[in-house]
Amino acid sequence: MQWLLILPGYFLWHYTLAFRDIWHLWMNAFWTINRVFSIPLLLQTLFSPWKRIIETDGKKFDLEDWAGRKLVNLMSRLVGAMVRMSVIVTGLVSMLATFILGLCLYMFWVVAPVVIAILFMSGVYLLF
């Protein structure tokens, strides 16, 4: 008869401890996204040259060479910034999505038993 304990135990958890458990998962998700997209690091190095590709000055000064190098280095930084920006934006969008999904999950959680019941009953109604 122990299985009779399952449902009461479940509902007790569903409306108490489960909220804390979901919170943990939610925070883990934020932590992971922040890590995968390395947002802080990319912000810090936003304008660093792309993969450290830079031209260093030669021994003899030559205006044309100098300008050329500056241009290459500027390009390297610009390319770097653009690619990094896109990743940062993707990361931020993922965070926002996670935030919204989390809120939705909480809302769904509260009404989940009702949703299940409605789905089941409408299914039965549709079939018979």
Added chain:
Amino acid sequence: MNKQAPEILLYTPAIALEQFLNRRWQKVITSAFLIAGVSSVAGYTYSTYIAPSELAGTFLGIGAISVSFLISVSLLRFFHNAFYYRGFGTNEREAIGTTYEVARIFYNANDDVTGAFARSPQGYETLTRLGLTDKDIETFFLRDRTKLSVGALPLPDNQYITFRDLGLVLFETDVVYKNTLVEAGVTAEIYFNTLSWVTRRYYAYKNEKRWWSKERLSNLTSIGREWSYGTAYLLNRFSRAIANNSIFSNLINDNAYASEKVEEIEIILARSRESNVMLVGEPGVGKMDILLRVAERIKRKVSHPNLNDRRFIVLDTDRILAQFDSKQELERTFLTMLNQAERAGNVILVIENIAGFIKAGESIAVDIVALIEPYLGAQDLNIVFTETPNNYHHEIETLSVMQKIETVYVEPSSLLGTERLLQDIVRNYEIKYQTVLTYPGLQAITIDADRYVPTGVMPDKAIDLMVEIMGAAGQAGATHVTEDFVQSYVRQKTGIPVGPIEDTEREMLLGLEDKLHERVVGQEAAITAISSAMRRARAGIQDADRPMGSFLFLGPTGVGKTETAKALASVFFGSENAMLRIDMSEFSGFDALERLLGNSHTSGIISDMMQEHQYAVLLLDEFEKATQGVHDLFLQILDEGRFTDARGNIVNMRNTIVIATSNAGSQFIIRAVQNNQNLTDIKEEIIREIIKDGVYRPELINRFDGVILFEPLGHTEQKTVAGYLMKELQDRMRAKGYNLDFSDDITKMVAEEGYNPEFGARPMRRVIQDHIEEAVARKIIAGSLKKGETIRLSAADITTQK
């Protein structure tokens, strides 16, 4: 009533759920409803928009019901996980409580916790790994025993009870349970280690499944970390990522020794300058595994902050050397690589077996060391070198650049470390060969690999042995790999009688004195001392870290010292050939040690001997004549049972009986016997005299298992020896087709003529040769003796000088 008993209430619904629908079925049902739901939606879409039909409503209905079940089962799984992994991360742990496994045992206990423990998956695995069969476990259940209820269990207060804790409490509390195990040969230590093994295994299993934990999620690769560092294009072409191999992937975080080394390396690498490491260790000790662990830790960001984003690149020196075989090319390429590595800013360059690389460079006049040197001080580049101890000591240690490189030694793993490692990797083989490795079996593999596998280092040789044994067990259809199985395998493989003593050997050991006396005349005290030392060794009660036996034989020449060693080799190791003999008088010069231990070009005499037959008697004749250095070497051998030869190889002598013979003190012994003194009484005095004369130092004498005094032969013994020698001659002649018959007075004559106090019985052979063989030879040559005939000799036929 203990404080943990109420925990069951907390877990009850989840456990009840699992018993109603176990985790596997939960998963299967989820998938089934998911498939049903998706198919219904597809069906609905099809019958509504593509080929409209009346089925649309039915599909929608099935879909709705499937989804309602899908959500229900998913919620239940979430619910079950919440308890199944409860307390898993230490930070989520309450102060008092139990793990899910323990609660489940309590739940099933019905006032018999031990029973529920033994029937639980973990408990059953523990008992199986302890070597108990299903029948043993059944017998235990049937025994008359007092059953323990959960409330009555003396659980430690204020503690989080894990499976291991419960197992320990039961061992201490349930007398019948403990007795059952003790009768099966399980000691408290074996029990504890087995419990720990099973507990750790389940922990690892759960950790593997818990993909949403921070620990697991941190393994995801980050995007963009590399973009702020340069790319070493050329280097990337001639390198490989630090490889994952079977050993490392299973090394667990609490392997204390590895952790210590990892930390040591991290500290060096994290320095701002001259942060280079020379890793020195035998092949197979796991040098790369330790680096791989550093790499993992860097990736997980738990290493030193300075090392964040660093990556290991292992230089493929073979390919570089193959492709660039001219001086200019190699120099240019190698410099470019180093440059790129430095520019990249996050490279830890690994160069394996650096001595070999340097040598290969030298052969085309490239000075690799000079090329590397400027980069050893670079801020943004770490270089890690690896080398074996021998090459390191001979080629690398003295280089001046070593000032910029920190050396880290990686020792072969300890027995306990090896055991842990085997525990972590054996599961794959258990599944492959359908057999279970018991803990005593695992312990035997570790010890036997250490003792009886002469080549290789730990843990490598233990892993090899384990893989072989698991395969053999699979072929033999053995369900359990027990200690006996391991030992009989090792016995078969090495010919060394390890493991349980068998009947024939038992008889041999118990009758060792008689066996030795078949060849050695007299010397009662000596034979008794040797025999009991040998029995101690085979019973396994002797110190395992020393040679199997070690004796110093003192006494005059020709009284049976060598013969005793030979007899021991033949009785104990089955053949007289198992006696290795070194004449120590040849090792009195300045090159004595080098000849024994070898040098970088040639191997040493003693290492060669031991590589071939380590299970043997090593006889060191005239030991006192060897140099002080040689004595010191044996001091170490007698103490540790092994030594390191000139090439850095560790040579095992723990399966060897070492016998040193010496004439030192003979005069005392002869005098004592002449004065009718008992040798045992004056033994101490004789030893003192020898030490006083400076022949041996006291610490050396004390290292021997026994100092055995051989006394001069008495008249009866002299005659017995003469009898043996005559019998030998008789046998030799029989082999040639002649029968020799001799009277008793001949034996007496040989004994009298052939014995003298200084050389003992040694001249007897000479007497036989000079007189008796001579007489026989005359007869044969004169033709008075034909094959098949019998020659009769008496003292009258023999002419002696006397």
